[in-house]
Amino acid sequence: MTPDIRKLVAAALAEDLGKGDVTTTAIGVKGTPGKAFVLAKSDGVLFGCDIFAEVFRQLDRKLKIKWRVKEGRSYKAGTKLATLEADTAALLTGERTALNFLAHLSGIATYTKRFVDAVKGTRAGVLDTRKTHPGWRKLQKAAVKAGGGVNHRMGLDDAVMIKNNHITVCGGIEAALRSVMEKQGRSRAKIPIICETQTMREVRLAVDYGVDWILLDHFGPARLRKVVAEIRRIEKQTGRRIVLESSGGITLKNIRAKAATGVDYLSVGALTQSAPAVDISLRLE
Numbered sequence: 085m086t087p088d089i090r091k092l093v094a095a096a097l098a099e100d101l102g103k104g105d106v107t108t109t110a111i112g113v114k115g116t117p118g119k120a121f122v123l124a125k126s127d128g129v130l131f132g133c134d135i136f137a138e139v140f141r142q143l144d145r146k147l148k149i150k151w152r153v154k155e156g157r158s159y160k161a162g163t164k165l166a167t168l169e170a171d172t173a174a175l176l177t178g179e180r181t182a183l184n185f186l187a188h189l190s191g192i193a194t195y196t197k198r199f200v201d202a203v204k205g206t207r208a209g210v211l212d213t214r215k216t217h218p219g220w221r222k223l224q225k226a227a228v229k230a231g232g233g234v235n236h237r238m239g240l241d242d243a244v245m246i247k248n249n250h251i252t253v254c255g256g257i258e259a260a261l262r263s264v265m266e267k268q269g270r271s272r273a274k275i276p277i278i279c280e281t282q283t284m285r286e287v288r289l290a291v292d293y294g295v296d297w298i299l300l301d302h303f304g305p306a307r308l309r310k311v312v313a314e315i316r317r318i319e320k321q322t323g324r325r326i327v328l329e330s331s332g333g334i335t336l337k338n339i340r341a342k343a344a345t346g347v348d349y350l351s352v353g354a355l356t357q358s359a360p361a362v363d364i365s366l367r368l369e
Contacts, residue, residue, distance in 0.1 A: 129193035
């Protein structure tokens with residue numbers, strides 16, 4: 085558990101506690117040993133065990149928790165995911181905060197697995213994006229990996245990524261590419277150069293300027309197949325390796341058709357931006 089995650093847990097508890105849990109205080113159970121279990125009420129993929137436990141541990145350092153399902157594994161509705169022993173007041177006070185973390189992160193892992201399963205048998209991997217909740221990026225991206233997905237950039241320092249607004253402020257894609265290549269140079273550090281494209285002309289310019297990774301924005305299956313064929317031909321002729329990523333408007337309904345074109349990756353912002361939480365509850369015994 086890293087210091088930044090502990091701080092996130094502390095902030096989440098402070099947000100929920102305010103001046104104190106007046107209900108738990110009123111029923112007078114502080115100091116009473118308590119037992120509870122975590123119950124899955126819907127199918128899913130488990131992720132977020134450590135941060136779930138950290139919530140209760142910050143309320144009771146003597147917490148004992150035993151997970152019955154390993155992190156990253158699928159489970160069925162009705163499964164007891166874990167058992168806990170702690171001060172009863174800590175279990176009551178930390179319940180919602182802990183479940184918020186676990187349900188959301190397991191929801192991302194579960195949703196990601198649906199996309200990953202949808203492209204099985206193709207060469208394509210499923211990528212996340214930077215569409216994450218502020219302060220949650222490490223957790224959300226780890227949840228994507230737990231669901232079988234692949235992490236794209238963690239931050240702005242991971243790669244040079246020329247997108248539509250960069251192209252706009254430079255006055256066009258060629259000006260943006262020229263500027264990047266002049267500043268990075270051929271002796272640049274091993275950091276990939278990615279360029280977003282919307283037309284075949286832009287794809288060819290990106291290739292000519294020597295980018296490592298081409299992002300194909302809102303290309304349909306037919307156009308994707310055309311790009312893949314052309315890029316693979318160039319790779320054979322030159323010995324270069326050019327990564328192809330399909331992005332924009334990718335859903336569970338169309339991801340299979342796009343993956344079948346031969347692209348390397350499909351990026352899905354919804355994995356972290358709008359994955360539905362799984363249904364999990366905490367029951368005291």
